[in-house]
Amino acid sequence: MGTFAQFTPNAAGAPDEPIPEPEVEGASCETAIVLEKGSIETYTFYEGQEYLYFEFTASSDSMFVVTGAESQNSEPFVGLIAYEVYLKDDCESLTQIYNESVDDSTMHYFEMTDLTEEESYLLVLRRDLNEDLPEVTFSMLIEDIYYNCPQNYNSPCGELIKNHEFNYFGTTFGSMSPFQVICDWRVHDGTPQIKGLGIPQAFAYMYMERSWFVDLEAIETSVNITPGDYILSLDVAATGTNPPPDELRVIGRNNTTNTEQIIYAIQGNTIQPSTTTNPRTFQTKAICFSPTQTFDELIIEPYNSQSNTAYCDVYVNNVSLRNISLDAGADVTLNGCSDEKTIGPDCVLPGVSYSWSPTKGLSDPNIPNPTISGAQSGTYTLTMTSACTTITDQINVNFSGVDEVIPDGQTSTWLQNIHGNTLSSNTIQGKKFLVQGEFIIDSELYINWCEFIMAEGAKITIAGGGDLDFHGGNSTTRAIIRSCQPDKFWDGIYVSGSAGGHADFRSHTVIRNSINGIVFEDGSFGHVGNVKFVNNGTSVTFKNYSSMHYMQNGLNAMPLNIQSCEFSTNSYFTDEFGYLPTYAVKVINFHLDPNNSHMQPLLVKWNTFNGTGGGLYIENSNVVVQSNGFHGFYKTGPNLPGNPSRSDLAIRIKGSQTVSGSKGLTINSNTFNNCYFGIEAEDNFIYRIKSNTFNGSLALLSETGPGTNFLKMSNNFSDADPSTTQNQIENNTIKNVEK
Structure with missing residues (x-):
């Protein structure tokens, strides 16, 4: 081994400085530099120096050495041609176990996978004697190839694979991370690399080539898979430089029984290329599988059929394996x-x-x-x-924030038992309730200055003998039925006479953000007075009245009426639906028995209809429309909430009435201000339109159509006896109109 300690002049001749003597640190086996695992240090090849000697103790059976420039700003470290490793008892007893040539790149990576833990080794770096041997300082690191995950490493969410994202590196070397310094992943075949300029971009790179022999790279990790249901997923991408392999296989292995099973084979033609910039772009591939046997190792490897001899490669990231389980989270x-x-x-x-x-x-x-x-x-x-x-x-x-949550399908009897007045259990006052779905009023119930917050789509049904009296106290203690949020809408209130339902809505009441408002039908007794309607698709509907269903415990007061109410909408309605309501009130098929002296037309009186809230629609009905104000019925103009199509018609009448005189259709003493169209009637037989005032001044200024109209009629007929005066259009005042 003594000959390894000799130094020779470089090819250019004798060096300017004396060649180091063998006793210089690193110049021989006897003066070998002691390496500490995990510590990046700088070392120097002196001019003309061919060999540099190091000594280390193996901390595991697999370690690596990486060498590179002294720093990012230093000259590249070039000229190294080989790593030599010897098992060392002493300098006179050396057994060579590696003699690996390296290419002349700026960073060198060398694996040692046949070491014996706790044994001493001599590492020799060799430069090319036939080239210039200048003085050069470089950095070097020796480390275990496979890191155990650190103690504070937590596999999230039941993840069975440690470091499934490839995001833990033991150390960094210059601006790069050493290949495979990553916890719990090992080489299965070849020399696969963990790539990436930084932790978030780290990913595995593997290839396969089938030519004279099979050359491939694969990775593996320990894992405990027992029979059960699992989700396996991984992110994959083709490099874009070479084609992907025919398949990328995920294999479960049992090392005790020496058996393997393909868990997942991703077809190469489904793997899309990644972008070339950082971060790379990956596709997630996932599979559910239910093994019936136990595996202790997971292998990921590319596979090509025998007919595919191309060089194929692939990127892999985020290899995840979890038991299939579900926890919906906290309440x-x-x-x-x-x-x-x-x-x-x-x-x-x-x-x-x-x-x-x-x-x-x-x-x-x-x-x-x-x-x-x-x-x-x-x-x-x-x-x-x-x-x-x-x-x-x-x-x-x-x-x-409410006194009670009323579940879907719950009844007023239930609510009275909880919140009824101590003196009168059918009276509830001053409470706030949340209605989740359908609230069924099936009893006599007096609601005084309460607030009902309606969930989206919720409704109130009054049937089964239900009789509701709903009202506020004064302007500060109002009774309110509204949605929880101003841009959400509930269904409506349905009062069915045939099902025994009746309702009165009285003073200081606000009904807001319903789709259908209050719907009275089939002969139910209903009175609506002094109610403010805001943001309702339709506010009040009376329909299908040919007879009355009398209340057992009520006054059965006639006439049924809509009186002293106000109808409007604002921008929340148009934001949700994109239009303004056409009709605030609808009366359809309201024609009671004319021979019954107690039966009277529906009375619509003293109400304020704003153009934003919609007008009045009457079809085949007997109605008295008296002393109402209709304001701002025009499609365009100032002060609009948004830019939807608004109604330009105050009253539309369609179809015949069944009786004459005061029990027919009467439109009397109403005021129409700033309306493009006042009244449009079609197919009417019996009507009285008198003493109304129509002022179309604003509409004239704001519209561009053919002109404003107080009354437009088509297919309207007088009574069969022309000598009668049942059909009347008289004493109406018309201002600022074109027709």
């Missing part, structure tokens, strides 16, 4: 209508689908972690579906 509480919470599992599996039910209040019911907001309360179920199985789990959503 949440919404603190009022403006609150918002994120729900769902902390751990999301790849390659599966998620869906929530019910969907109300969710930003997206088909993602694992939606946000929930609004008037929501109750149990939400998360369903996770994979190719192997379907699993469900539930969370509870609570809503604070």
